[in-house]
Amino acid sequence: MATIFSKIIAGEIPCHKVYEDERVLAFLDISPLSPGHTLVIPKEPAPYLEELSEDSAAALGRALPKIARAVIAATGCKAYNVLQNNRAEAHQAVFHVHFHIIPKPNEDEGLEIGWSPGRLDDAAAKGLLAKIRAAL
Numbered sequence: 743m744a745t746i747f748s749k750i751i752a753g754e755i756p757c758h759k760v761y762e763d764e765r766v767l768a769f770l771d772i773s774p775l776s777p778g779h780t781l782v783i784p785k786e787p788a789p790y791l792e793e794l795s796e797d798s799a800a801a802l803g804r805a806l807p808k809i810a811r812a813v814i815a816a817t818g819c820k821a822y823n824v825l826q827n828n829r830a831e832a833h834q835a836v837f838h839v840h841f842h843i844i845p846k847p848n849e850d851e852g853l854e855i856g857w858s859p860g861r862l863d864d865a866a867a868k869g870l871l872a873k874i875r876a877a878l
């Protein structure tokens with residue numbers, strides 16, 4: 743299903759383009775959490791990370807550090823978060839894979855994270871490992 747990002751890739755909707763190559767596009771987020779908040783997306787219209795092809799994944803892997811370095815250089819902000827949401831329950835609003843690069847210049851700007859860690863139980867970890875490894 744076409745999303746707003748497909749229209750941006752097609753040039754039907756404008757964006758503030760940061761970077762483009764054969765497989766990847768990066769542009770400034772329209773509602774930034776901080777100056778320099780950038781979205782890095784594959785041109786492939788996969789809705790979720792686990793559906794992305796290896797070629798797009800590799801291209802994103804090459805582009806992300808390069809774009810992060812440029813955002814750091816431009817903003818002067820070395821602290822940043824990379825965020826990638828999958829499905830509405832996990833706060834995904836646009837169903838086209840995207841990575842947020844979000845500078846964290848101070849406490850008030852950038853990503854705020856609620857983090858409530860548990861404790862890894864040994865028996866549960868072994869059971870999970872067996873299932874995850876079998877699925878790889």
Ligand code: 5GP
Binds near residue numbers: 746758773826
């Ligand atoms: P998500 O919650 O899906 O991870 O984030 C989607 C992001 O896309 C949001 O941060 C939102 O501001 C951004 N966004 C949505 N529509 C547009 C648009 O038309 N242009 C740009 N540049 N960003 C958009």
